[in-house]
Amino acid sequence: MGVNFDLNDLQAFRAVVELGSFRKAAESVNISQPALSRRIEKLEDALGVRLFERTTRSVTLTTVGRVFAPSAEQLLDDLDVALLGIRDVSSSRLGHVTIACVPSVAYYFLPNVVASFHRRYPRIRVKLLDSSANEVLSSVISGEADFGVSFIGSQEAEVDFKVLLQERFVAACRRDHPLAQKKRVTWNELYEHEYVSVDKTSGNRLLLDQALSAVAPRAPSVCETRHVTTLLGLIEAGLGVAAVPSMAMPGRDHPVLTSVPLVDPVVKRRVGIVTRRGRALTPAAQQFHRTIIELKRGDDSSPPAKSAGTAAS
Incomplete structure (x- = not known):
């Protein structure tokens, strides 16, 4: 007797597992909540088991559901691999990819990557985990993220670190500040x-403290933050200047x-791409990885900025 479920049922199951909600899962696969419930019921009937425990407040996997979830994920990934060999399927490919990224890269660089990727693969969902450098490593090692984009990891035994680019630190300031000239x-x-500066929990702070052991500030910073992107908001508000990675800066046409x-x-x-050693990327993650490399190469081939006061990456 054949098993009577299809790809749509598996995708509905995966959406509920990832989002923990029938309503959110239905929105993610663009169907009504009753239609999604019917797909889950069809899958449970075909398997002869309950996959979810449902209450009015929560949805959790049953013991059998937790065992089945990795197999369902593998089935969908295997199908994605098969589709890689078929031409002109990019507009209809399904899947998801989770990227962990330090905020200084996520704020200005990665949105262009996500936009380009979405145009090519509109049905692949992207999840960004904008976290500290240490949290990026943890997400990759634990498997929560398919891969990471960070500036630490080259010394870690559990991950591979492939250099994407090298960037310098620049003085960020308002255009009306004396240093801007x-x-x-x-x-x-x-x-x-x-x-203003980042605090001691920041990987950037550790890097700067090591590099600037011979440079002593005359006074402490006016304010400390955890992320570089917050520094830029403080600078824009006129609170002072800051040392930031060049990639964290907005485009040269920023008005302030x-x-x-x-x-x-x-x-x-x-800055490099961090992957867990010995673990192959899913097809969706491979395509996102390729998009990052392609856009980086495009940036490298662009003519350097000629305007004074703006550092090149």
Whole structure:
């Protein structure tokens, strides 16, 4: 006797598992909630087991459901692999990809990647985990994320770190700030002004503390934050200046913010793609990975910016 369920039923099951809600799952696969419930019931009837425990407040997997979930995921991934060999299926491919990324990369660089990816694969759902560098590593190692984009990981035994680019730290300031008129700024010059910084939980703070052991600020920072993106908001509000990775800066046409290269010393960080060692990427993650590489190559081939006061990545 054949098993009477189809691909749509498996996709409905995966959506409920990921989102923990029949309503949210129905929205994600673009059907009504009653229609999604019927797909789940059809799958349960075909398997002869209950996959979910439902109450008015929550949806949880049964013991059998927890065992079945990885198999369902593998079935869908295997189908995606098969579709890779068929031409002109990009507009109809299904799947999902989860990327962990440090906020300084997620804010300005990654949105272009997601937009390009969505145009090519509109039915593949993307989930971004914008987290600290240490949390990015943990997400990749635990399997919560398919891969990560970060600046630490090259020394970790459990992951592979493939360098994507190398970027320098720049002085971020308002366009009406005195530093904005300079072609370059030393760290000592930066610290002559009121400045804001990231706190000691930040991977960027650790990197800067190691690189600037010979540079001593004259006064403590006006304010500390956990993420670089918050620093930029404070600078835009006129709270001072800050040292940030060049990739964290908005485009050169930003009406308020600009940046100047920092020297004496030049401090750089390597941004790379972090994957768990020994674990193959899913087809959807492979395509997202490829999109990042393609867009990075496109940026490399673009002519450098000529306007003064804006640092190149």
